[in-house]
Every structure is written in C-alpha cells, then in structure tokens.
Amino acid sequence: MRCAIAIAATILFAVPAWADSSGIKIDQVWARATPGTAKTAAIYLTITNTGDTPDTLQGEGSTPVAEHAILHEDKITNGVMQLRPMKSLIIATGKSVSLEPNNGYHLMLIGLKQPLKEGQTLPLTLTFDRAGKQQVTASVAKIGAMHAGEMSGGSTSSETSPDMSSMPGMSH
Ligand SMILES: [Cu+2]
Numbered sequence: 001m002r003c004a005i006a007i008a009a010t011i012l013f014a015v016p017a018w019a020d021s022s023g024i025k026i027d028q029v030w031a032r033a034t035p036g037t038a039k040t041a042a043i044y045l046t047i048t049n050t051g052d053t054p055d056t057l058q059g060e061g062s063t064p065v066a067e068h069a070i071l072h073e074d075k076i077t078n079g080v081m082q083l084r085p086m087k088s089l090i091i092a093t094g095k096s097v098s099l100e101p102n103n104g105y106h107l108m109l110i111g112l113k114q115p116l117k118e119g120q121t122l123p124l125t126l127t128f129d130r131a132g133k134q135q136v137t138a139s140v141a142k143i144g145a146m147h148a149g150e151m152s153g154g155s156t157s158s159e160t161s162p163d164m165s166s167m168p169g170m171s172h
Pocket of ligand 1: 073083
C-alpha cells in the first residue's frame, strides 16, 4: 500500500521579520513637514546591505499617518516633473542606497491624514524580499528641508540636534 503523504515536506516556518541577520540597515530616516492642506509628503532614508546576499525593497510600504507609502522616483524630463512609482529597488551586497531630495528617490505618502509637524516622529514599515518587514521611525524636519534634522529658526547648535542614527525603534 502506498503511503505517500509528505507532511514533513510542507511544514512552513515563520521567520521573525526583524531578524538581524538580514544585513539590512536603515538609517537617516526623515520626512519634510507639510503645510496644512497638503495630502502628500515625502520620506527620505538610507538603506545599507551589509549581508552577503542582495535584497529587494518592495514598492509599497506603510505608515499609520497616510493611506499609502509608495516608492517613487521623481524625474525632471524636458522641464516636466514626472512622478514614477517603482515596483521595487534592489539593494546590492555591500552597497548603500540613499533616497534623498537631490536624487529624486523617496517614499511618497499619499492620502496624508494629518499635517506632518516639524519635530514630530512617525513610524514607517518597509518590506524586503529577504529581510521581511522592517519598522523604522522618521523624524520630521522643516518644510522644504534638504537634509535630516534641518529645523526652522536657523539653529546651528549641534548639542541639541538629535542623533537619529542611534535611536532604533524610538517610540513615545
Ligand atoms: Cu513622489
């Protein structure tokens, strides 16, 4: 009689999404403050892959402050700004990829539920093919800021600027 039930072969293991062995590191996570009626915002960040396998960031993230958080590349072509959603972004082994104002990459928040206020923080979840879900915290810089931690009032004191690279999972 055949007894061909291959139960053992079908067992799936749940891997903790936050497993540190992924080699994926996300820092410099920040957003720009938005004027009162804006329904969109941008989040910038840097992703580093210190592991020995390439990983892929999926094009759709999530945050409680907006309906959607979508990977975008904004490009000026012949003087016209084109907003291009990206399905995914490959992070090669040993490489850093920065989503920052001067290269057009960002996570676009669409359907913003409330204005982003300078100084506040907000959670963001990104999904990688290998590293799974990664939760990070974005700090909100001033309206129109070009760098993390840029605040209005022109303060140049380094003593009061938050060290954002060393505060994983900060909550309030
Ligand atoms: Cu965009």
